[in-house]
Amino acid sequence: MAIYANGPAYQSTSVTNSATLVFGGSITTLAAITPAVTLKNVTLFNSGTTTAFIGGSSTTSAALPLAPGQQVLIEGYSTTSGTTTHDLYAITAAGTTTINAGLTTQGLVD
Amino acid sequence: MANFAVGNVAVPVFVPNPSAHSPSVTIYNSGPSVIYLGGSDVTSATGLPLYVNAEVAFPNAPSTLYAIGAVSTTGTGTTLASNAAAGGTTVALTSSGNYSVGEVLVVGASGAAETVTVSTLTGGTGISITSPTRLDHVNGGTVALVLTSQSTNLSVTALSV
Numbered sequence: 001m002a003i004y005a006n007g008p009a010y011q012s013t014s015v016t017n018s019a020t021l022v023f024g025g026s027i028t029t030l031a032a033i034t035p036a037v038t039l040k041n042v043t044l045f046n047s048g049t050t051t052a053f054i055g056g057s058s059t060t061s062a063a064l065p066l067a068p069g070q071q072v073l074i075e076g077y078s079t080t081s082g083t084t085t086h087d088l089y090a091i092t093a094a095g096t097t098t099i100n101a102g103l104t105t106q107g108l109v110d
Numbered sequence: 111m112a113n114f115a116v117g118n119v120a121v122p123v124f125v126p127n128p129s130a131h132s133p134s135v136t137i138y139n140s141g142p143s144v145i146y147l148g149g150s151d152v153t154s155a156t157g158l159p160l161y162v163n164a165e166v167a168f169p170n171a172p173s174t175l176y177a178i179g180a181v182s183t184t185g186t187g188t189t190l191a192s193n194a195a196a197g198g199t200t201v202a203l204t205s206s207g208n209y210s211v212g213e214v215l216v217v218g219a220s221g222a223a224e225t226v227t228v229s230t231l232t233g234g235t236g237i238s239i240t241s242p243t244r245l246d247h248v249n250g251g252t253v254a255l256v257l258t259s260q261s262t263n264l265s266v267t268a269l270s271v
Contacts (some may be wrong), residue, residue, distance in 0.1 A: 007224070
């Protein structure tokens with residue numbers, strides 16, 4: 001499923017061997033949205049050359065591996081802009097890669 | 111489609127077919143609580159959370175995926191009396207902790223923790239565990255009794271092309 005490659009919900013993040021925020025309501029462009037919106041169904045794509053591991057803020061190389069060229073759709077993912085709830089982080093074992101993240105759907109908070 | 115019960119020990123939920131050109135998988139959390147996805151040493155602290163009624167879809171999943179549920183513990187029950195290398199089946203503690211056979215413990219700090227199950231008590235402060243440890247743990251690391259664990263169900267649909 002394609003992701004919205006334009007707009008505030010699209011993020012391209014350089015990821016190293018330190019856990020890095022790649023998607024969530026607290027990223028700068030989303031945190032600035034007023035009123036808050038619900039962010040649903042996210043796709044992550046590894047466009048770099050090193051495997052990244054996807055998880056929460058304490059993620060390590062034990063988390064979900066995302067190989068170069070691989071993508072994963074998390075359907076049912078939901079968070080609110082301006083919050084850190086359900087923030088997604090990535091890390092590499094060594095080296096640097098790029099994670100592109102974006103919504104597959106978007107809706108206003110009820 | 112396969113269904114898995116997931117508890118406080120990481121279990122493999124998808125093993126790619128080695129002869130498949132492009133194995134894909136969809137994992138749906140059909141149970142009552144969050145689970146965490148990752149590699150063989152995934153923990154609830156490190157894995158990707160998959161919330162109730164959520165699913166992940168991998169168009170190309172080249173590696174084995176594991177899942178584990180969340181646990182709550184007593185906090186720091188005791189600590190390790192010596193290093194515990196990955197692959198070991200005995201653990202030395204600084205105090206007995208009054209653990210019993212069959213109880214589940216969390217060994218190690220958040221981010222490098224794993225659950226183990228007590229198989230035998232080997233003296234006052236030693237325990238044997240049912241399966242070898244997957245991670246290295248250092249002297250002084252925390253050991254805590256699992257008070258409750260969340261178990262859930264996963265539906266896994268794999269497609270090999």
